[in-house]
Amino acid sequence: MYRKDLDYLKDSKHLLLLGATTLAGTALGAVNVSADNVYTVQEGDTLTGVAANSKIDLQKLADDNNISADSYLHVGQQLVIKTQDNKEDANVPSASQAIQQAASSSSQASSSSSSSSKDEHKSSSSQRKQESKKDENKKDENKEVQNALPQLESQLGHTLNNGQCYGLTAWYVQQLGGPQLMGSGKSFAQDIGTDYDWSAYGWSVKQYPSIQDIKPGDVINWEAGGALSPGIYGHTGVVVSIDDKGNMTTIEQNAEQGQVAAKYNRTFDQTRIKSVVHKDATSSKTTDKSEAQTTTQNDASKDQAQKQDNNQTQNQTNGLSAADAQAKEWIAAHESGGSYTAQNGQYYGRYQLTASYLNGDFSPANQERVADQYVASRYGSWSNAQSFWLANGWY
Structure with missing residues (x-):
C-alpha cells in the first residue's frame, strides 16, 4: 500500500511527495516494518522493546512468533508483527493516511496564508482610507481661516475701522463670525483673549502659548510694556505664517508702518504673547446650511451700519x-x-x-x-x- 500511494502521487505529479514520505516514515517510528509486517532484529533489541515500539502486547508478539516472552533475540532474526485482529494500529497512520494528512496540512497552511494575506490587505486598505480621511479633514479643518486670510491681505495699505491695532483684529474676527469687538466698550488689546466669550462663537483661546500652539490664522495678542507694545494697552494682530523656531509673518495695524494694515516679521520672544485665539473647524454641512442666510443678514447689516456711520461721522x-x-x-x-x-x-x-x-x-x-x-x-x-x-x- 505504501508503494502504491507513492506511485499514485508520482503519476499525479503531486508536490507533497517528499513531505508525505517523511511524515509516513516518522509515523512508523523506530520499528523497521516491511510491506509484509516483518521486523528484522537489530543489535540491542529485546522482545519487550520491539513489542513496545510496535504497540502490541508482549505475549501476543511471542505467541505470533512461536517463542517465549523471555526469549533472547539475535541480530538478523525476523519477527512477524501482527496488530490486533490483523488490522493496522489505529494510532499509527498508514503511508496513504500520512500522505493525506500532509496534503491536508499543506492545504490548511495555504488557506491560513491566504486568509492572513486577505486580512492584511483589508487592514492596509482600511488604514489607507482612515489616513485619507484624516488628510481630508486636516485640509478642510481651517477652510474658513484659509478664505479669511486672503481677504485680510487684500486690505494691506488700507485703514480698518479706527486705524488702531484693535480695529484690524475686530475686522478680521468679524469676517469669521466671531464676537463684535468694535463698539464693545473694550479697548485693551492684551485682554482680547479674556474679554469675550470666544467659545460661544466656535473659537478657542490659549493663554501664554508655546510656539507649537500658534497657527496661521490665529489672532495674536501681546502683553503691554514690551517692544511691540510699550503703552498700557498691549498690541494685537493676525498670524499669517510661523515656523518651528517661532519666526512669524503677521498682519497688524498701528505699528511701525502707521495706521494701515501691513505685514511684519516677528519672533516668538520679541514681546511676551499673552494669548492666541484660534478659529475652530466647523462642520461643512452647518456652514453650507447657514451660508445663504448669513450672506443676506450681512448685506442688510452692512447697509444699516454704513448709514449709521455716515450719520455719526x-x-x-x-x-x-x-x-x-x-x-x-x-x-x-x-x-x-x-x-x-x-x-x-x-x-x-x-x-x-x-x-x-x-x-x-x-x-x-x-x-x-x-x-x-x-x-x-x-x-x-x-x-x-x-x-x-x-x-x-x-x-
Whole structure:
C-alpha cells in the first residue's frame, strides 16, 4: 500500500511527495516494518522493546512468533508483527493516511496564508482610507481661516475701522463670525483673549502659548510694556505664517508702518504673547446650511451700519478741523472702542464721561455735545486733549 500511494502521487505529479514520505516514515517510528509486517532484529533489541515500539502486547508478539516472552533475540532474526485482529494500529497512520494528512496540512497552511494575506490587505486598505480621511479633514479643518486670510491681505495699505491695532483684529474676527469687538466698550488689546466669550462663537483661546500652539490664522495678542507694545494697552494682530523656531509673518495695524494694515516679521520672544485665539473647524454641512442666510443678514447689516456711520461721522465732526476730528476719533477708540453704550464703573459711552456730566441723557447726540463742551472748556481742542491723553493715559 505504501508503494502504491507513492506511485499514485508520482503519476499525479503531486508536490507533497517528499513531505508525505517523511511524515509516513516518522509515523512508523523506530520499528523497521516491511510491506509484509516483518521486523528484522537489530543489535540491542529485546522482545519487550520491539513489542513496545510496535504497540502490541508482549505475549501476543511471542505467541505470533512461536517463542517465549523471555526469549533472547539475535541480530538478523525476523519477527512477524501482527496488530490486533490483523488490522493496522489505529494510532499509527498508514503511508496513504500520512500522505493525506500532509496534503491536508499543506492545504490548511495555504488557506491560513491566504486568509492572513486577505486580512492584511483589508487592514492596509482600511488604514489607507482612515489616513485619507484624516488628510481630508486636516485640509478642510481651517477652510474658513484659509478664505479669511486672503481677504485680510487684500486690505494691506488700507485703514480698518479706527486705524488702531484693535480695529484690524475686530475686522478680521468679524469676517469669521466671531464676537463684535468694535463698539464693545473694550479697548485693551492684551485682554482680547479674556474679554469675550470666544467659545460661544466656535473659537478657542490659549493663554501664554508655546510656539507649537500658534497657527496661521490665529489672532495674536501681546502683553503691554514690551517692544511691540510699550503703552498700557498691549498690541494685537493676525498670524499669517510661523515656523518651528517661532519666526512669524503677521498682519497688524498701528505699528511701525502707521495706521494701515501691513505685514511684519516677528519672533516668538520679541514681546511676551499673552494669548492666541484660534478659529475652530466647523462642520461643512452647518456652514453650507447657514451660508445663504448669513450672506443676506450681512448685506442688510452692512447697509444699516454704513448709514449709521455716515450719520455719526457727520455729527461727530461738525465744526471741527480735520486734525481735531481725527484726534476725537482716536480718543473715542481708545476710551470705548467707539461704543456709545460702553460702561466702566461711573464712566459711560463713547467718550467715557461720568453719568453726572451726561445728566441722565445717554443718547449719542448728547454724548457728542457734552464731550465737545468738556474738551473745549478743559483743553481748548481735541488735538490738545489727545496730546494730554498720550502723556497721561487719560483726558
